[in-house]
Every structure is written in C-alpha cells, then in structure tokens.
Amino acid sequence: MATQITGSTRILGIIGDPIRQVRAPEVWTAMFQRNGVDxxxxxxxxxxxxxxxFLEGAKALxxxxxxxxxxxxxxxxxSQVASPSARARHVGAVNVIRVQDDGQWAGDILDGVGFVGGLKARGQRVEGRKALVVGTxxxxxxxxxxxAEAGAAEVAVFDMAEARAADVAARIGKTGVPSRVAAADAGDFDLIVNASPMGMKPDDPLPINLDRLKPGSIVADVVVHPRMTKLLTAAHERGCFVQPGTHMMDAQIASMASFFGFEGGAWSPEAIAQAVAA
Amino acid sequence: MATQITGSTRILGIIGDPIRQVRAPEVWTAMFQRNGVDxxxxxxxxxxxxxxxFLEGAKALxxxxxxxxxxxxxxxxxSQVASPSARARHVGAVNVIRVQDDGQWAGDILDGVGFVGGLKARGQRVEGRKALVVGTxxxxxxxxxxxAEAGAAEVAVFDMAEARAADVAARIGKTGVPSRVAAADAGDFDLIVNASPMGMKPDDPLPINLDRLKPGSIVADVVVHPRMTKLLTAAHERGCFVQPGTHMMDAQIASMASFFGFEGGAWSPEAIAQAVAA
Structure with a gap:
C-alpha cells in the first residue's frame, strides 16, 4: 500500500506492548488513502x-x-481518561482515546460493538444465545x-484470574442479564468466545474444551494471527460457524473513524477489504 | 514516494511548531525506503x-x-538531554535526540556541520572568510x-535580540576566532548567512542589507521554502555564489543517520536527490 507522509500529515497512533503483531497501521493507512484523508x-x-x-506527554501533540x-x-x-463513555466505565477499559478541546483525554471502548457488529454483518444472531466468554x-x-446488551439469554465468563471473572459476572448481572463464572468448557453454550491471547503461539493448548461442543454453535476468537486458530479450525471441523478476530476489528473501524473525527468516505468491512487488497 | 507501515515499522519523529513546512518526513521516508530500512x-x-x-513521555516509546x-x-x-555532545553544549541547543540504554536522552546539533559540509560539497571554501551570521x-x-571551527577569519553575528547576539559573539570569541556583534549589512563580509526565518513569507523584507555586497561573496540562507528567497535571488543577480537552505539539511542527513543508528546504505545528498525524485 503506497502512502505519502509530509509535514501536514496527521497521526493516528496505536499503543501496545508488544506491537509488532498489530494490523492497524496497514489497515488504517490503507483506509486513509482510500478515503482521501492525509x-x-x-x-x-x-x-x-x-x-x-506517555499519555501525559502525548497531550502536547x-x-x-x-x-x-x-x-x-x-x-x-x-484512569488517564477524564471523559470516558458510559460503556468504557462499565467495562473498565478504553480502546480509543483522543484529546478534547480542554486538553484532556476522552475515551471509549468499541471492541464489543465491533464483535457483535461483525457477527450480525455475517448473518448471525446473538439474541437468546447462551454465551461463554473466556478471558476477562x-x-x-x-x-x-x-x-449481554445485544440480548443474549446468559453470559458466562471464565478467567484464570478467578476474582476478575467473578467481578465481571457480578457487574454484568447488574444489567439484568443472567451471568456467572463457568469453566472453560463449550458444552453448556452456543456462543463461545475466546477473548484470551491463547492461540497466538503455535504450541498454545486450546483455550476452551470442545469435547461437548454442540453443532450450530458460534465459535469466535479475538486472536488475529493466525487467522484460523486451532480453536476455530476444530470448531469448523465440527460444523460450527466460526468468526476470526479480524471481523471484530474491521466491524469497529467505522465507529473508530467517527470517534476520531474522520468524516466522510467509506469505512465498512467491504471498503477495508478493498483498501487492504489495493 | 510509496511506503508501507506495519506493526514492526520504527518511528523517527520530527518535533516543531509549526510543523507543516518541514521536509523531513518526505526526505527521510524516501531514504528509509531506498536503503531498505523499515x-x-x-x-x-x-x-x-x-x-x-512530551519529551518525558516519549522516553516510553x-x-x-x-x-x-x-x-x-x-x-x-x-535542558532535557542528560548527555549532550560537546558541540551541543557549546551551541546551547540540540537538533537530534535519541533515548539511550539508561532511558535518558542523548543529543547533538548537526546544523552547523551540515551547513559547512554543504558548502564544501559544492566546492566552496570557508577558511579565511569574514562571515556574518544573521539570527542567533x-x-x-x-x-x-x-x-568558526572551519577556519573563518572572523565570525560576526547580528540578532534583533541584542543580548543574545552579544552572548554568542562572546562564546565564539572564547574559541579563539575573532567575533563581534555587527549590523545586518553585507558590506564588510564575504560569507553572509541568513539564519533567521525572514524570507519564508512573500512580503518579508530582506533580512540583510545587500547595497554594499561584494562580488565573489557567498550568500546562504537557512530558509527552505521558498528555495530561492528574495535574499538569494538578489545575491545571485549580483554574481555571488548562493546556497539555499536545503543544502544544510541534506548535508547533515548522513550524520543524523549515524546518530540514530541507521547503519549501511547511502545517505549522501546525491542519494537523497535520487530517493526524493523516485
């Protein structure tokens, strides 16, 4: 993907550690070019x-x-965000931040929006499903x-950090959707999500026991590399609908573009696929 | 100039205010591509x-x-640089900084090296000349x-901030080269340098009076846009050798690449011209 950087080019950063694995620089830079954004x-x-x-210093940019x-x-x-969205306060995290006119950070978390949007865009329903999310x-x-917000019948969670899982289950329960801590076992559920980093390395074990996986379940992963994790490959072999991690990212790019103030242009998953391939 | 940004791409920043006018993003990004640097x-x-x-926060990158x-x-x-070069301490400024293994900034100033190198690369001598530098x-x-270090017979300086000019003249004098505060008048000199921002805007007056400019003098400008300032155009018309601001920048890029640890490849002004044209 060709791009031109000059003194008038604006910067969108992605912070993480490690950082080599992120797709955002390629995807966003391709989208900026496609949409005529410098x-x-x-x-x-x-x-x-x-x-x-770093966050304190970045306010000066x-x-x-x-x-x-x-x-x-x-x-x-x-904790550095003066104005988190209600969703970010609920979740206790942000995945997008920008400096406001008052010089303070605003923030939101769009991963969940992207996850559900990615499923719906591919014709899947979340309503009424019994969900298990591994990794909190x-x-x-x-x-x-x-x-939970999209209408699941139940949202169970598992984490090796048991107290963290219990806390998330309790907070979801307060929204009115049944929630509990469960084992990392697919048997009781029909929407199964790996939201842990397990599966990034070739010799990682399966993050979720699939012995009792039911046909017709949705199995999703947040891992982006490899696109088809061991978990997804095994679920696909059993006839389940599988969702690789890229869909969550791509389905939230339009929401992110709006948050950052990039107006106009096309930011859909289809536009992303075209831009990245160009 | 085409380039590809991925999660493994390293970042060289240029900080200033304003920033739109800087050439560094185009020049360096072209050079990185030419030299196979990600x-x-x-x-x-x-x-x-x-x-x-910002500088405190950038240490975390x-x-x-x-x-x-x-x-x-x-x-x-x-003042943020724990390990300035002797040259940077002398000048009282840095134009390149990098984080050392101990987490602190190291810094150097390469503008002067680039300025003299740019003149020499174009066949001009500095030795023995009576120099006037406007802007301190x-x-x-x-x-x-x-x-002064390159062997000028005298280095006079002018600045609208008179105390600053007097301070620079006094500090140069301590190196053993005659120095004094002078008027912004070319008459007494045969190496005349505009190091002020005057000339960037179309309606700026000439920063230096050229009524008594001697043939055979060198007239140089640090302004990059426009390439031929009013000062350089007037000096050229009188048969003087003129040096646009780009030469100072281009002649110091090899020194900067070494400072930042970009080893190998070609970083000469000729390589830059080829890379930017590509």
Missing amino acids: AVCIPMQVTAAGLNA RNFAGLIVTIPHKPASL GGVGTAIAFAI | AVCIPMQVTAAGLNA RNFAGLIVTIPHKPASL GGVGTAIAFAI
Whole structure:
C-alpha cells in the first residue's frame, strides 16, 4: 500500500506492548488513502511502566488524531481518561482515546460493538444465545457486556484470574442479564468466545474444551494471527460457524473513524477489504 | 514516494511548531525506503508549553529511533538531554535526540556541520572568510560555531535580540576566532548567512542589507521554502555564489543517520536527490 507522509500529515497512533503483531497501521493507512484523508497510523510500543508518562506527554501533540489502545494498556488507560463513555466505565477499559478541546483525554471502548457488529454483518444472531466468554481482560469484558446488551439469554465468563471473572459476572448481572463464572468448557453454550491471547503461539493448548461442543454453535476468537486458530479450525471441523478476530476489528473501524473525527468516505468491512487488497 | 507501515515499522519523529513546512518526513521516508530500512519519519507538532511533558513521555516509546528537533524547540530541548555532545553544549541547543540504554536522552546539533559540509560539497571554501551570521537562535548559533571551527577569519553575528547576539559573539570569541556583534549589512563580509526565518513569507523584507555586497561573496540562507528567497535571488543577480537552505539539511542527513543508528546504505545528498525524485 503506497502512502505519502509530509509535514501536514496527521497521526493516528496505536499503543501496545508488544506491537509488532498489530494490523492497524496497514489497515488504517490503507483506509486513509482510500478515503482521501492525509493521515497515517503508526505503531507505538509503550511499556506498562511508561504508560502514564506517555499519555501525559502525548497531550502536547497538535497534529494527532488520537490513539488506538491495545494489550496490555486498555484497563490502565481508563484512569488517564477524564471523559470516558458510559460503556468504557462499565467495562473498565478504553480502546480509543483522543484529546478534547480542554486538553484532556476522552475515551471509549468499541471492541464489543465491533464483535457483535461483525457477527450480525455475517448473518448471525446473538439474541437468546447462551454465551461463554473466556478471558476477562479489556477485550473480553467489552465483548461480554456487548453480548449481554445485544440480548443474549446468559453470559458466562471464565478467567484464570478467578476474582476478575467473578467481578465481571457480578457487574454484568447488574444489567439484568443472567451471568456467572463457568469453566472453560463449550458444552453448556452456543456462543463461545475466546477473548484470551491463547492461540497466538503455535504450541498454545486450546483455550476452551470442545469435547461437548454442540453443532450450530458460534465459535469466535479475538486472536488475529493466525487467522484460523486451532480453536476455530476444530470448531469448523465440527460444523460450527466460526468468526476470526479480524471481523471484530474491521466491524469497529467505522465507529473508530467517527470517534476520531474522520468524516466522510467509506469505512465498512467491504471498503477495508478493498483498501487492504489495493 | 510509496511506503508501507506495519506493526514492526520504527518511528523517527520530527518535533516543531509549526510543523507543516518541514521536509523531513518526505526526505527521510524516501531514504528509509531506498536503503531498505523499515522506518518512517513522522511530523509531530508539539507546543512550547508541552515540550517537557512530551519529551518525558516519549522516553516510553520502544520502537522509536529518536527525534529531529526544529524551531522553536532546539534550545529548550537541550535542558532535557542528560548527555549532550560537546558541540551541543557549546551551541546551547540540540537538533537530534535519541533515548539511550539508561532511558535518558542523548543529543547533538548537526546544523552547523551540515551547513559547512554543504558548502564544501559544492566546492566552496570557508577558511579565511569574514562571515556574518544573521539570527542567533539554535540554527544560527550552530552555524556560527561551525564556521568558526572551519577556519573563518572572523565570525560576526547580528540578532534583533541584542543580548543574545552579544552572548554568542562572546562564546565564539572564547574559541579563539575573532567575533563581534555587527549590523545586518553585507558590506564588510564575504560569507553572509541568513539564519533567521525572514524570507519564508512573500512580503518579508530582506533580512540583510545587500547595497554594499561584494562580488565573489557567498550568500546562504537557512530558509527552505521558498528555495530561492528574495535574499538569494538578489545575491545571485549580483554574481555571488548562493546556497539555499536545503543544502544544510541534506548535508547533515548522513550524520543524523549515524546518530540514530541507521547503519549501511547511502545517505549522501546525491542519494537523497535520487530517493526524493523516485
């Protein structure tokens, strides 16, 4: 993808640690070019120890559209955000932030919106499903809340950090949707989501036991590389509908573009596919 | 110039305010591509009020090659640099900084090196000349010191801020080269340098009185846009050798690449011309 950077180019950063694996620089830079926006998306590897100082310093940048926030910074960034959305407060994390006119950060979390939107765009329904979300970090919590909001019959969660899972289940329960801590076992559910990093490495074990996986279930992963994780491959072999992690990202790009103030143009998953292929 | 940005791309920033006018993003990004370096140069508009917080925060970036520093941040950035070069201490400013292994900034100022190198590369001698430098900000001071070090017979300086000019003259004098504060008048000199921003705007007056300009003099400008300022056009018409601001920049890129640790490849003014034209 060809792009031109000049003194008038605006910057959209993505912060995480590690950062090499992120797709955002390629996807966003291609979309900026397709939509005639003079901006580029830049990877910024920020350590957890340096996060607060970095976010404080980044307020001084005047040609800066904002930041996409990824692992492990989503929960910690929330505390630097003076104006989080109601959704971000619920989830306890942000994945997009921008500096407001008053010089303070505003933030939102769009992972869950993107996750549910990605399923719906592919003709799947969330309403009435019994869901299991494995991993209750920033992404998993956002997805669990969004599934609950979209009308799931139940949202169970699992995390190796048991207290964190219990906390998320309790908070979802307060929204009126049944929620509980469950084992990482697909048997009782028909919407199964891996929101943990397990599956990124070739020798990772399956994050969820699929022995009792029911046909007709949806199995989704947030892992982007590889596109087809072991989990998705196994679920596909059993006839389940599978959703790779790229759909969650691509389905939230329009919401992110609006948050950052990139108006006009096309930001749909179809436009992204065309732009990245160009 | 086509380039590809991915999660593994390293970042070279240029900080200034304003920033739209800088050539560095185009020049460096073209050079990175020519030399097979996975990096891009990004404009970062940082306010003077936000400089210290920005530099503190930027220490947290792990995929960061460093920063080129331009107007108005060269003198103020020096105070954030734990390890300035002897040259930077002399000049009282930096134009390149990078984070060291100990997490602190190192810095150097290469404008003067580039200015003298640019003249020499075009077959001009500095030795024995009587020089006038108009403007004693970061760039002007760097140029004045470098001209003195290159063997000028005298280095006179002028600045509307008289105390600043007197300070620079006194500090150059301590290096053993005669120096004094002079008027902005070419008459007494045969190496005349505009190191002020005058000439960037179409209706700026001439920064230096050329009524008594001697044939055979060198007249140089640090202004980059327009390439041929009113000053250079007038000097050219009188048969003087003229040096546009781009030469100072292009002649210091090899020194900057070395400072930032970009090893191998070609970084000469000729390579730059080829890369930018590509």
